[in-house]
Amino acid sequence: MPTIIIVLITITLLTFYVLDKLAKTAKIQLFGEYFLKVNTKEMVVALTYDDGPHPPYTNQLINLLNRLEAKATFFTVGKNVEEHPETVMMLVESGHEVGNHSYSHKELIWKKPAFVSAEINKTDELLRRLGVRNEILFRAPFGFKRFTLPYILNRMHKKHILWNLDPKDYQENNPELIANRVFENVTPGAIILLHDGGGDRTATIAATEIIITKLQAQGYKFLTVSQMLAQRNNTN
Numbered sequence: 048m049p050t051i052i053i054v055l056i057t058i059t060l061l062t063f064y065v066l067d068k069l070a071k072t073a074k075i076q077l078f079g080e081y082f083l084k085v086n087t088k089e090m091v092v093a094l095t096y097d098d099g100p101h102p103p104y105t106n107q108l109i110n111l112l113n114r115l116e117a118k119a120t121f122f123t124v125g126k127n128v129e130e131h132p133e134t135v136m137m138l139v140e141s142g143h144e145v146g147n148h149s150y151s152h153k154e155l156i157w158k159k160p161a162f163v164s165a166e167i168n169k170t171d172e173l174l175r176r177l178g179v180r181n182e183i184l185f186r187a188p189f190g191f192k193r194f195t196l197p198y199i200l201n202r203m204h205k206k207h208i209l210w211n212l213d214p215k216d217y218q219e220n221n222p223e224l225i226a227n228r229v230f231e232n233v234t235p236g237a238i239i240l241l242h243d244g245g246g247d248r249t250a251t252i253a254a255t256e257i258i259i260t261k262l263q264a265q266g267y268k269f270l271t272v273s274q275m276l277a278q279r280n281n282t283n
């Protein structure tokens with residue numbers, strides 16, 4: 048093979064590799080409104096739960112949150128919403144926020160714009176039918192994404208809600224360890240990433256009780272992401 052072709056192939060592969068890395072990991076979006084946390088001096092935090100609704104864990108979480116008088120935000124996956132509409136209705140009735148985490152939880156990078164739009168619109172429509180009335184916030188499957196997705200979110204005027212505190216509940220079954228990671232890193236306005244979907248969530252539920260009890264004793268209030276955004280400083 049001539050050297051020039053080898054060089055061209057290498058450059059192409061390298062460029063694709065760099066773009067792929069950027070699309071997957073960048074914490075900066077090129078378009079649209081996105082939030083890693085909320086700028087506020089109030090003692091408020093937002094617990095967010097991804098990948099549900101997923102009975103019985105989501106239902107157990109709702110009961111726990113209601114008992115502790117804490118609000119949370121659930122980024123639901125459309126196909127799970129179709130399977131468990133009654134759990135979504137329970138969330139709505141309890142005053143928790145229901146967000147959109149795509150329809151099928153596929154990576155939304157290197158996908159056609161029509162596919163990405165459909166993933167978002169389908170889930171919004173399902174949630175609307177189940178009584179979700181306020182603005183529906185979005186969180187991308189697998190988090191930070193550049194390029195197509197932010198462009199589409201911007202066109203839809205949809206806020207992208209990321210997080211600044213990940214206690215890694217998906218790889219930990221010791222609730223104390225999950226809770227400690229939150230205590231070590233919590234600040235006013237923090238958006239905390241947890242999961243009600245994906246397997247046995249017993250540890251996440253136990254950690255939630257520890258987190259809320261201790262932080263409430265320190266004066267923290269647990270709000271939905273939208274409630275917390277309403278309290279943000281104008282500088283954000």
Ligand SMILES: [Zn+2]
Nearest residue numbers: 097098188189
């Ligand atoms: Zn997810």
